[in-house]
Amino acid sequence: MTTTTPSSQKQDAQPGRVARLGAVGGDWLDQRTAGGGLVKFLGRKIFPDHWSFMFGEVALYSFVILLVSGTFLTMFFVPSMDEVVYDGVYGPMQGAHMSRAFESTLHLSFEVKGGLLFRQMHHWAALVFMVAIFVHMFRVFFTGAFRKPRELNWLVGFSLMVLGMVAGFSGYSLPDDVLSGNGLRVVDGLMKGIPIVGTYLSMLLFGGEFPGHDIIPRLFTIHILLVPAAILGLIAIHLTLLVLSKHTHYPGPGRTDRNVVGFPVFPVYAAKAGGFFFLVFGIITLISATTAINAVWIYGPYDPSPVSAGSQPDWYMLWTDGGLRLIPGWEFTIFGYVISLNILLPMAIYGGLLAFLALYPFLEAWVTGDDREHHVLDLPYNNPVRTGLGVAWITIYLILALGATNDLIALKLHLSINDLTWLFRVSIFVAPVLVFYITKRLCIAMQRHKRGLALHGVETSKVVRMPNGEMLEIHEPLNEYDRWVLVQHDDFRPLKAGKGVSALRAKATSFFFKDYISPVTPAELREALDHAAHEKHEIDAVTGGDYTVPSAKVGH
Amino acid sequence: MTDNLDGTTPAKGVSAIAPKEGGGFPNPGLPPHVHRQADTDKRAEKRAEKIVAGMFVLSILGTVLFIASYFVFTPMDTNLLAEGGTLRAVFWSNLFTGLGLAIAVFFIGAAAVHWAKTLMPDDEMVEERHATRSSDESRDRAVEIITGGLQESGIARRPVIVTAMVGALAALPIAVLAPLSTLGPLPGNKLHHTFWKPGMRLTRDHDGTPIRADEVAMNSIFHVMPEGLTEETPHFLNERAKAAAVIVRIDPAIGKNEESLANGHQGILAFSKICTHVGCPVALYEQQTHHMLCPCHQSTFDVTDAAKVIFGPAHRPLPQLPIEVDAEGYLVATGDFPEPIGPSFWDLHKDK
Ligand code: HEM
Numbered sequence A: 001m002t003t004t005t006p007s008s009q010k011q012d013a014q015p016g017r018v019a020r021l022g023a024v025g026g027d028w029l030d031q032r033t034a035g036g037g038l039v040k041f042l043g044r045k046i047f048p049d050h051w052s053f054m055f056g057e058v059a060l061y062s063f064v065i066l067l068v069s070g071t072f073l074t075m076f077f078v079p080s081m082d083e084v085v086y087d088g089v090y091g092p093m094q095g096a097h098m099s100r101a102f103e104s105t106l107h108l109s110f111e112v113k114g115g116l117l118f119r120q121m122h123h124w125a126a127l128v129f130m131v132a133i134f135v136h137m138f139r140v141f142f143t144g145a146f147r148k149p150r151e152l153n154w155l156v157g158f159s160l161m162v163l164g165m166v167a168g169f170s171g172y173s174l175p176d177d178v179l180s181g182n183g184l185r186v187v188d189g190l191m192k193g194i195p196i197v198g199t200y201l202s203m204l205l206f207g208g209e210f211p212g213h214d215i216i217p218r219l220f221t222i223h224i225l226l227v228p229a230a231i232l233g234l235i236a237i238h239l240t241l242l243v244l245s246k247h248t249h250y251p252g253p254g255r256t257d258r259n260v261v262g263f264p265v266f267p268v269y270a271a272k273a274g275g276f277f278f279l280v281f282g283i284i285t286l287i288s289a290t291t292a293i294n295a296v297w298i299y300g301p302y303d304p305s306p307v308s309a310g311s312q313p314d315w316y317m318l319w320t321d322g323g324l325r326l327i328p329g330w331e332f333t334i335f336g337y338v339i340s341l342n343i344l345l346p347m348a349i350y351g352g353l354l355a356f357l358a359l360y361p362f363l364e365a366w367v368t369g370d371d372r373e374h375h376v377l378d379l380p381y382n383n384p385v386r387t388g389l390g391v392a393w394i395t396i397y398l399i400l401a402l403g404a405t406n407d408l409i410a411l412k413l414h415l416s417i418n419d420l421t422w423l424f425r426v427s428i429f430v431a432p433v434l435v436f437y438i439t440k441r442l443c444i445a446m447q448r449h450k451r452g453l454a455l456h457g458v459e460t461s462k463v464v465r466m467p468n469g470e471m472l473e474i475h476e477p478l479n480e481y482d483r484w485v486l487v488q489h490d491d492f493r494p495l496k497a498g499k500g501v502s503a504l505r506a507k508a509t510s511f512f513f514k515d516y517i518s519p520v521t522p523a524e525l526r527e528a529l530d531h532a533a534h535e536k537h538e539i540d541a542v543t544g545g546d547y548t549v550p551s552a553k554v555g556h
Numbered sequence B: 001m002t003d004n005l006d007g008t009t010p011a012k013g014v015s016a017i018a019p020k021e022g023g024g025f026p027n028p029g030l031p032p033h034v035h036r037q038a039d040t041d042k043r044a045e046k047r048a049e050k051i052v053a054g055m056f057v058l059s060i061l062g063t064v065l066f067i068a069s070y071f072v073f074t075p076m077d078t079n080l081l082a083e084g085g086t087l088r089a090v091f092w093s094n095l096f097t098g099l100g101l102a103i104a105v106f107f108i109g110a111a112a113v114h115w116a117k118t119l120m121p122d123d124e125m126v127e128e129r130h131a132t133r134s135s136d137e138s139r140d141r142a143v144e145i146i147t148g149g150l151q152e153s154g155i156a157r158r159p160v161i162v163t164a165m166v167g168a169l170a171a172l173p174i175a176v177l178a179p180l181s182t183l184g185p186l187p188g189n190k191l192h193h194t195f196w197k198p199g200m201r202l203t204r205d206h207d208g209t210p211i212r213a214d215e216v217a218m219n220s221i222f223h224v225m226p227e228g229l230t231e232e233t234p235h236f237l238n239e240r241a242k243a244a245a246v247i248v249r250i251d252p253a254i255g256k257n258e259e260s261l262a263n264g265h266q267g268i269l270a271f272s273k274i275c276t277h278v279g280c281p282v283a284l285y286e287q288q289t290h291h292m293l294c295p296c297h298q299s300t301f302d303v304t305d306a307a308k309v310i311f312g313p314a315h316r317p318l319p320q321l322p323i324e325v326d327a328e329g330y331l332v333a334t335g336d337f338p339e340p341i342g343p344s345f346w347d348l349h350k351d352k
């Protein structure tokens, strides 16, 4: 203790050499860029702190890692479908015919120093990126962070999610191995299924017939230029809008729609968020150092003839394969022309699922008629129907993803693939409805419970037997800070049709709010407190103010 | 919470928000601040300081490990634990460089976060929000600028220019179609034909040798390609992608389709290997049931019944390659597949 005091005093007394250097540098920069204004604007911006706000950051940081590791890969990967005969170090492939793309992937994995590490980091970062985007998106969904004024940013985020899938698919198709080649062949088949223009589109994409000579170089341009540029641009918009609207915060005492409570960017957030980047970086590196991913040399170079069982895409593309597996073989011929419903119907379902997500903020705003700005988040159970719809969406998504692994599941559990497929076919209709209902009921039960808590406080597990034989448990009322979180949310009611409310909207409000549990009002609380005071009076009379547990009393 | 930041009404038209009695509860304001150990206890502060500094030092060690292992655990040359140019060498190189880098970056992060959490102020601060919309003055000025600018451009007074401009801007995007069209050829009749021609021998896919009918045992399956389809063939992979076929031999007595049997030879039947759903190779054959299974989406084809679909998303049977036996006893095709192979498309049934 005695040693720290003098040194810290010295620091206070005169600015150190570093500080003086900083001042000179700062002055130099400011005279040329007016950067001081930026520091003033951003430096003490307040960001609220919550673990659930981390997922957007994880997405951002893994994207940075994707850029860095991907740049390294471009130095060695050759996006060419020219055929070569392999003579690298990997024995089992010696003499095999393959494309330059596949050969350079083997070279990168086995012969370039650090090559395998960067390849695995790139792939793992992509998986983490997509997980983070999904979790982040549903954090935003379930807390209602998409409400006014953030609808546009929701759409930007939605586009980022879709672009993430495009980036991932175009990326893992590049090595030109058997697995990804079959993925591309499926894309070719899907395109051909589009009425009228399908075969033309397929010829344009592949530069002729599948697989042709062009698809890998084309995907390369898409993967390393077009999509990352679009993602970067959208991230810039995403974050600009974030600064503009300021971050939302969870409900809490002192937090309102007119303020933001948290920590300043400098120094606390700079340290936490900057540090968090390195944590994400470190964890992705650790996984890549120890866990193999996409070992393409096991699959072999692409050839249109072989395929292995259990060929699944990366996890975030699974759902797009599930629908193709669950649909029955429906295909019509009308006037001699083919309509492939076994392709078009799954596509329509995927489109519908995405459209629902993109448009949900506008749907909900139309139902509530709410035109206020929202900066305090909803607790998910306070909006049972929204939460139910979100969980139902995830259920459909998961069934599709599970459907895409039906061969693996069947093998593991010794079930027949056909039975399993039928199970998924039925559950894709039944499960979301059930799950919606259960989730909604659970939310309502939680709302009831929280309402009781706000009114009566917490149970103390001290029970008193009244003269009339009734057992009363003594409750401890909440303090006003704890209570606030339970009573601050909005109240909603269904609307009647007429007077500017369409019949459809009336129905929609009824669907959303007909069993909505209203938050406790001050009057209700007053009444509850009065009642509790009265009860306490009676209990005092019985116990003489001694609130020990009855059983403990018996022991006396 | 019942009105907007700028005091305007909460909702356009009728809203489903129920007003709260007396505006609901008042917000109690920020609760009192609770101090951390390191804020009050000098020793805890010292300890936190040591931990943070220690983690930065660990990161330096990680960097050293990374750089060192980059050169002493290489995949091709020097490698302390394995011979260069082997999979073991690649494994150690990946492991040690990866661990070094992971330690180097992770502990910078851990140090920074720990620093922020224990030693930087943890008093929550409050910043005011303002309504997102711009002020009335700004809006008025914006409207003024736009109307003024439009006025200056004279757009309202010059309908001819406007019409021409709209025309030009509408025409330009059509120009995109021209470069787009050079991305690939038109389909023409390409999808209606494969490499198979009458008299062409069926050869084994893996070594290109022709197959004699008497070599095809009952219930066996061969993956075949047309004779003469080699690496030298133009568009080699495209041709393979269409010509791939399988032959199976079934007991003609269990065959359910006369025409299909007639297109084969003594129960030896040849089918396209390309799934009629979206085009994966149908690679799995169940000998007991005589079913062929597509591993991509599990379409199942019954080879005793002209490869009809009995389960899964495919609709059309696998097209059958008509075969016979030539003078030397080898299996040959008597023609191309009778209809396009692989995924269905719009004008599949049109003759080309
Ligand atoms: C590349 C992908 C993405 C990146 C890098 C990213 C990054 C971020 C970051 C760092 C934040 C602030 C912290 C947070 O709330 O987590 C944020 C906020 C936000 N994100 Fe994303 N995000 C991505 C994708 C998405 C997606 C897929 C959606 C939804 C469809 C979305 C919607 C939003 C919204 C509405 C906000 C404002 C939330 C608030 O203020 O509470 N983002 N984003």
Ligand code: FES
Pocket (backbone or CB within 6 Å): A324, B275, B276, B277, B278, B279, B280, B294, B295, B296, B297, B298, B299, B312, B313, B314
């Ligand atoms: S490609 Fe064969 S079932 Fe889909």
